Amino acid sequence: MSTPLHDPVSDSRDANSRVEVKNTTCYMCACRCGIRVTLRDGEVRYIEGNPEHPLNKGVICAKGASGIMKQYSPARLTKPLLRKPGAERGENAFEEISWERAFDLLEQRLAHIRETDPKRFALITGRDQMQALTGLFAKQFGTPNYSAHGGFCSVNMAAGMIYTMGGSFWEFGGPDLDRSRLFVMIGTAEDHHSNPLKIALSKFKRQGGKFISINPVRTGYSAIADEWIPIKPGTDGALFLALINEIIKQGLYDRDFLVKYSNAAELVNMDQASTEYGMFVRFEVPKEEGCFDAQNKLWWDRHLDRPISMHTAGSDPYLLGEFTLDDGTPVKPAFQLLVERVRNYTAEWAAEITGIPAATIQRLANEMGITARDEKIELPIAWTDTWGNEHDHVSGNPVAFHAMRGLAAHSNGFQTIRALSILMSILGTIDRPGGFRHKAPFPRPIPPCAKTPTGPSDIRPNEPLNGMPLGWPADPDDLFVDDNGEPVRLDKAFSWEYPLAVHGLMHNAITNAWRGDPYSIDTMLIFMANMAWNSSMNAAEIRRMLNDRDENGEYKIPFIVVADAFQSEMVAFADLVLPDTTYLERHDVMSMLDRPISEFDGPVDSVRIPVLPPTGECKPFQDVLIELGTRLQLPAFVHDDGRRKFRDYPDFVINFETAPGSGIGFLAGWRGQGGEKFMKGEPNPKQWEMYEKNNCVFRYELPKSYQYMRNWNQGYLEWAKRHSLTRYAEPINVQIYSEVLQKFRLAAQGRSFGKQPPERLRERIAQHFDPLPFFSETLEAQRTDLLKYPLNAITQRPMAMYHSWDSQNAWLRQIHTYNYLYVNTRTAAAAGIEDGGWMWVESMHGKVRCLCRYSEAVEPGTVWTWNAIGKASGAWGLDGKANESRQGFLLNHLISEELPSEHENEHLSNSDPITGQAGWYDVRVRIYPAAADEPKQTWPQFDAVACVPGQCEQRPRSKWLKYIAGAMRKPGARA
Amino acid sequence: MKQLALVIDLNVCVGCHACVTSCKEWNTSGPAGFLADRNPYDADPSGTFFNRVQTFEIGAYPKTETVHFPKSCLHCEDPPCVPVCPTGASYKRAQDGIVLVDYDKCIGCKYCSWACPYGARELDQNQRVMKKCTLCVDRIYDESLPQSERKPACVLACPTTARLFGDVNDPDSVVSVAIRENGGYQLMPEWGTNPANHYLPRRKTQISIHEDELIRVDNPLKKERQLPMPGSEEQTLDDITSW
Amino acid sequence: MHPAFSVIFLTTLIGVGQGLFLALYTGQLYSVVNVLPVQDSHSFYGLGSLLTLVFLLAGLVASVFHLGRPERAWRTATRWRSSWLSREVIVLPAFIALTALYGVINYYDLNPVLFSLNGEIHVELSLVVGGVNTVLAFALFFCTAMIYACVKFLQEWATPLTVVNYTLLGSASGFSLATAFAAYTGSGLVAFYAAWAVIITLAAFVTRIASLLRNANIKYKSSLRSAIGIRHSNIQQKSCGFMAGSFNTREYFHGATKRKFRSVKWTFLLLVFPLPVLLIGIGLGTSQAQVFALAFAIQYLGLLAERWFFFAQARHPQNLYYQTA
Ligand SMILES: Nc1nc2c(c(=O)[nH]1)N[C@H]1C(S)=C(S)[C@@H](COP(=O)(O)OP(=O)(O)OC[C@H]3O[C@@H](n4cnc5c(=O)[nH]c(N)nc54)[C@H](O)[C@@H]3O)O[C@H]1N2
Ligand SMILES: Nc1nc2c(c(=O)[nH]1)N[C@H]1C(S)=C(S)[C@@H](COP(=O)(O)OP(=O)(O)OC[C@H]3O[C@@H](n4cnc5c(=O)[nH]c(N)nc54)[C@H](O)[C@@H]3O)O[C@H]1N2
Ligand code: SF4
């Protein structure tokens, strides 16, 4: 022991060390806070929040402050690896190879696929936030088989809200807690906006706002809620519909807002016989077809008592009633249909389903309605709406909501989230102070313009894909299906099975490829996704599929490439491993083309600039893609004569334009030759330096008059158009009634002329594509024997862990070393399970042995655990006997990626039938004690794997971790 | 006399553990060297942390409160841990009331930790000396830092500003005001240790609605031919009574 | 508390040493006033002191295992004004030194008569040194015990009974050893020591039982309510903030099952009190030195158990914060 001890007040050893401070952006999670990294003698001394960063304003979280232990983790991959000849997948037996060899291998393989059948290459990207690049690569390659984590993550949240109001929670918008008086948080444990939400929450509470949390579990944020409303999982739709009913019944809705800014007053054709049944009546054909909501519909004027073209100056439409047009067509305002829809959804009805007392539901409705109505905010900000009306102020109703995966991760989530969006809308809280606020580049048209290809012929050898790999269908003709109406994509997204699967269905890619349904593929490239573990439902079975061979002894998925930075469970199943850098070692962009970090008051994007050189032979995956794109001669990456266009990723970021001369690139800040432009402008060779000088952030604050009511704000929309954020400066009215959904329903009912669903799916489409929200049990529950499996099993995000990443982190793993199943005290006791005892939790798909923890903070019909704490033995640089694998468990073993089949050859994803969102939280379970003679460890267990070349060396031999920055390379200082 | 301290607002603490790891991070490479961890990647890890965030459930379902409860050394004004130390390694600074351990003098006898009712001290298993929260004494006076950053690492990290820092003996400091105005309290007052750190309790906001406020004259339903009048053919009292 | 073996051995070993010295000196004192026959100073007091030293030094060695940084142990003497531990650390070496001096004086017969009282009682140097050392022995009992008794929130310890018990138990074991020692050296003091050993053991029994009874009815001043400052009758800790180990989850928990805990109690109650008394009785009857040796050995084993129990029984209020440990 040579290190001297020091008095804590004695002078720091920094005196004779080289100390540097650098700014970059955190990526211990997707929140992307600004961080300041202090280095001592080239090693990380300290990571703190950057006080000048708009997102986190200097604060940091448990993960962010543990970045050191990620950087120097023994799980780091440092060399390209090739599976050893003869070794099985999953064995983790690799030999190191050179990058040159890795590139050659990939180039040969991919070039062949591209010139024969590009769709045999699938690119899957997990928790990354650079889909702008990965999506571009896939499109350029020509494969439709690109899916991103959103599909299993929270696509319901994105789609449900964007299809309703042109924006969403998640990274696209949020609650304005600065001005809100009542905040209702639903099904959120941590979310992507980690630090900003925490900052806002405490400020909100200190300002005396009331905070209500609706969640089966009370932890984290819910802990500090003024009121906790426990709810049965998967039943929120019922609650929202009852709230809507109550609010309307009491007349507590914002009529003025609905009339002007939603389609509530628009007249719907009620003629059962018409092919236009359920569509809005239109008085003329628009001059221009575009992805915007043409203002050619009718209202029924109150004063004139006759139809009138919508938004006619001085008119005031009825929201309720039934009318007959001159041609005899019966019509109703959309709002009337909503009222009819919710009429039977009473508080008493919802109480039965949700477990929330009817009186509480009624009180909630009143609190929301009255706060919205009576505590109006008025800001003296003049603005002009898209119909040319001048307003001398912006007003707001201070009721804000936030919701996340508690709603999204259910197979009835899309309609639930539609119901929530409508609840928010009838309270008049959309893009107004104190309510929901958009973040650039939102709001978007409903739905956004990007479209996928529409048929197999859009995939052509040696050509880019004809369309975006992911897009926003507006009607059945936008679906990506073949002539039989069957899927073209491997994951069956945008087919009749999951028509609005706007983020793909990554969670079915492996199963489908393994089964060869709809077809087999050749190469699967998995980037930043741990699909052999926590991002796969049914993890054990998926691991078997990854290693399964056909009758010729060939792997069913012939070639698997994994780009990862750490020895995750997925790495073991790779044929080729590409070691990525860490976030401290690479350039990254948080781009307007993807998911920027915008604020309510304007667009913000940011970058990561390396503070350390790459470890070993790690190479930024972006550089790898650019190199591959160049080698494969993908048009975006080479000049016409085939010459390399971009040196590396930083060079690409500066010079890439979405189309030649478009002036739109990955970064919005400091564009134009000298950095004088923003949003669009010519490439600026000094762009990185300018970001570096500005805390790695570009922030544009919109003029105040553009900051609110952006769906209808002429000034803002014109601004957005001028800066190429959007193509149309047309109003984006809230879709209380969704015509898009009705179009699919009409097709399913055989009442429309375009693409038609296969017979087997007609009923499913007709039922679920309801233009108004409705409540139904989750698909899984519908197919479960609920007497046998009476409990809901869900997971939550721990604040101090990111998915499966952080067990390698010596500090974070001490906080969550393993996990318990939390069970309501009475539920557990009734099942004869002891607090701290071993128990079984079993679904119809599988079972897990785990440790039980009693809790009074969970609804009695729900059991839950922290997500992804359990690890496969030997993964993540941990010892084979580490607590994570012996006492920790993964709930995914209970969850199936497919619904139990009702007919032979039916393989329906365990997902929302509209969006393909994975139904993680639908699983039903039963619990019972483990027998006394059973091993005291979790089940299932997996054979321990060893470390891989380039990683083993990182593993400290000593049982002590004694980290001192700048001392690591000094002998004896760190064991 | 100056007494620096933390005031922890349980009303807003969400239990995120930012204060836990930022503390570990600041202190691990600080003047006192590392904060050792044992078995960092093996079974049964163990380590030295100065700050922990605990979780309690209060009451029974459905009236459960979940409380996140951060705890580090409370820098007692009358610290029982100090006089028992046989070497003088444990001491309380006269100038600001911070209770510290001089790691160069400590013999690791653990006696001071026995004498702390709060479990706030931790023996570094590797250096075998007693350690504890220093109130970031090596930060808060560092003149190379801007004034706004001369605060403990955990205070700067905390996203909910549940951690306030200041002089509890200065009646005008943020901490004194917070204690006074929000019912700040000390832990285990029964031992007379007079902890400098205080905690602020949960405070609840409620909305009360008077029945009269529910319906307003401009109720939007009025505009919809709702709240309808009975039709002219329906009976009224006019038709049936004859007084 | 987690019983640390170093401390168990330290306190029991020096306890034996202190008791043995007190026994030797009592014998000397009685002989000076001619109540008992004079013993051979060379073989009895000299070797007896040596035996005392062996126990004291063994205790010292044990104490080293308790320190994280024994090389700095010298620093411990600096805080005698406030720290009972510091005081113990000062008194213990002094006691050892005087014991050694006492032994040397006796062994080499460097024992001039300093003065006489009434012309009958000859006060020799060893008597004075021994007298001072006796005070030190009691001081040491007091310091050692006060280390525990002064921690007021360890309510099982914070009682004068702790001091009384340390003193009586140490003395009892010392007198038991003295009995055996006397028997082996053929001294005539066997019965004398045996009688005192039995008397002190019985006295210790009474006070130890008293402390057990007291501790069984302790009203703990701290509760989860005062620990976290929330007034509610139903507070459950769900997480102590980490799942890995830590000093606080090891140092303050004995980790034994209830059964083991209880059986240790009965073991020490048996080994420390009735068995030695019985064996001493048998020893007196049979005049076999081995029986006395056995009595001491059993009592010492019992004391190890007693000390284990003493620690394990103490409930530290910090544990309120580590309920899930
Ligand atoms: N620290 C940390 N932060 C993260 C992540 C992480 O792993 N760690 N992951 C990031 C990612 S990828 C995502 S997608 C986000 C997700 O952020 P969240 O949506 O906050 O994630 P979950 O933990 O899934 O939270 C779901 C919450 O919904 C509740 N819930 C479950 N079912 C229902 C229901 O039917 N109704 C209601 N009302 N509530 C329900 C659960 O109890 C839980 O509290 O977090 C991101 N942020
Ligand atoms: N039971 C259950 N399962 C769930 C969920 C749930 O709530 N419950 N949530 C789901 C959701 S919303 C999500 S988003 C997924 C997340 O699941 P995944 O997307 O699989 O996320 P991670 O487990 O974090 O794995 C990502 C991989 O990225 C690697 N990685 C980390 N940093 C880097 C880097 O800098 N470069 C590269 N190349 N790789 C890196 C990690 O080593 C890891 O292998 O989990 C899903 N799974
Ligand atoms: S919230 Fe996410 S991005 Fe922000 S500091 Fe924490 S880990 Fe880093």
Ligand code: SF4
């Ligand atoms: S909390 Fe404990 S360690 Fe800190 S000053 Fe008080 S008694 Fe001493």
Ligand code: SF4
């Ligand atoms: S462990 Fe160190 S600081 Fe504590 S009492 Fe012993 S010497 Fe003093």
Ligand code: SF4
């Ligand atoms: S004040 Fe400093 S040492 Fe104390 S808990 Fe906070 S960060 Fe840790």
Ligand code: SF4
């Ligand atoms: S950082 Fe703040 S909010 Fe998070 S646990 Fe610590 S005190 Fe609570």
Ligand SMILES: [Mo]
């Ligand atoms: Mo996610």
